Structure formats: structure tokens, C-alpha cells
Amino acid sequence: MADEEAVPGVEGPLVAVTFQRNPHQKQKYLESHPKALGVTQIALSVFYISSVIVILTNGLSEVVLDPPQIIGSVFVIIAGCLAIAAQNLHLPTLKACLGMQVVACVASVFNLIVSVARMEAPSYVCWKYGEGNLTDYYKTCVLFNNSATHYFAELILIQTAIIAISVTLAAYCCKVVNCCSPGPRMPVITVQVPTAQQ
Numbered sequence: 001m002a003d004e005e006a007v008p009g010v011e012g013p014l015v016a017v018t019f020q021r022n023p024h025q026k027q028k029y030l031e032s033h034p035k036a037l038g039v040t041q042i043a044l045s046v047f048y049i050s051s052v053i054v055i056l057t058n059g060l061s062e063v064v065l066d067p068p069q070i071i072g073s074v075f076v077i078i079a080g081c082l083a084i085a086a087q088n089l090h091l092p093t094l095k096a097c098l099g100m101q102v103v104a105c106v107a108s109v110f111n112l113i114v115s116v117a118r119m120e121a122p123s124y125v126c127w128k129y130g131e132g133n134l135t136d137y138y139k140t141c142v143l144f145n146n147s148a149t150h151y152f153a154e155l156i157l158i159q160t161a162i163i164a165i166s167v168t169l170a171a172y173c174c175k176v177v178n179c180c181s182p183g184p185r186m187p188v189i190t191v192q193v194p195t196a197q198q
Contacts, residue, residue, distance in 0.1 A: 026089040032172035034083045034097075037165050041080030041104070044158050044165075045073040048111070051155055055118075065114050072107030076162055079104035083169050091177070098173035105166040112159040119152035 049070055056066045079100035086097040 026091075026094075026176050029086065029089065029094060029172050029176045032168060034087055034169060034172070037169055038080040038083035041083065041162060041165050041169075042077050044162050045076040045080065048155060048158050048162075049073045051151070069111050069114055072111050075100070075107045076104040076166070079166065079169075086173070089176075094173050094176050098170055098177055101166045101170035101173060105163055105170065108159050108162045108166060112156060112163065115152055115155040115159055119149060119156065 052066055052069050052073070079097070082093065082097040082100045086093045
């Protein structure tokens with residue numbers, strides 16, 4: 001304090017440190033490449049919906065589980081659209097994107113559980129008629145069950161990818177919206193230069 005008073009012509013401290021919000025904080029969201037991730041979410045969800053419809057129309061599933069899976073995938077499509085729309089860095093859109101990514105993540109976890117359950121529970125039972133000659137029906141049935149298992153494994157992989165994308169986009173939205181922690185503040189150092197006395 002004595003040094004500050006010794007310099008003539010300077011009011012206040014010579015060096016002042018203040019903290020301000022980072023003006024480029026919203027740019028963090030663009031680091032996640034939201035357009036690519038949003039388009040991927042939409043494409044994978046459309047494929048998943050078409051797969052569920054194929055399973056439903058061929059009578060390979062319980063009708064009770066299919067509509068919730070389709071509705072959950074529609075939520076993922078909406079979340080993908082919001083991820084693309086949030087590129088304009090408008091704060092309400094980013095908040096909506098964050099909320100929908102959380103909903104999409106929950107819906108995808110539900111779809112993942114249903115897909116795992118379908119893979120574990122055979123949808124078709126093959127009967128072996130006798131020990132000698134295997135009938136063509138039995139061979140076809142075994143091939144069908146093997147194909148169905150691979151098909152359900154593909155659906156599990158798709159849901160896992162959608163969950164990873166939703167979590168990634170939600171994390172980047174959370175960085176911008178500052179819902180998980182207070183916003184980072186950047187130090188601003190102000191140096192006052194003494195003016196020459198006349």
C-alpha cells in the first residue's frame with residue numbers, strides 16, 4: 001500500500017486483477033461437432049425404428065414393447081434435430097438440447113435393455129423331429145434363429161452408439177449452460193500506467 005501512495009498521479013492500485021466470464025464459452029459446444037453427431041443420431045434412430053417395424057410386422061416380438069421403443073427413438077430423432085439447431089449457440093436452444101439429450105439417453109437405455117432381452121429370449125423355437133435325418137424345416141429354423149441373434153446384436157450396438165452420442169452432446173451442452181458447475185471465469189489483469197505530471 002505504501003508503494004501505491006508513493007507514485008504521484010495514479011489513483012488506486014497499479015495492478016488490478018478481476019475475473020470475468022469467458023466470452024467464448026459457447027464455442028465449446030462447437031468442439032463436439034454437433035452437426036455430425038446429430039445427423040448420426042437421426043440416421044441410427046431411423047434405422048432402429050425401421051428394424052423394430054420389421055420385427056413387429058413379422059410377428060417376432062411382443063406388441064407391448066414395440067410402441068415404447070418407437071416413441072423412444074422418436075425422442076432421439078428430436079434430440080438429434082436440436083443438436084443440429086443448437087449450432088447457432090442460442091442459449092435457450094442449448095438448454096433444450098441438453099434436456100432432450102438426457103431424455104434420449106434414458107430412452108436409449110430402455111431400448112438397449114429391450115434389445116438385450118430379445119436377444120436372450122429366442123423368438124422362435126425349433127423342434128428336432130427324430131435323431132436321424134434333420135428336416136429342412138429344422139435346418140431353416142436354426143439358420144433363422146442364428147440370423148435373428150445377429151440382428152438383435154446389431155440393434156444392441158446401435159443403441160450403445162446412440163447412448164454414447166447422447167452423453168457426449170449432453171456433456172458439451174452442460175459445459176456451455178453451466179448446469180454442472182459454475183461458469184469458468186477468466187482473470188483480467190489491468191495495469192495502470194502513471195501519467196507524467198505537467
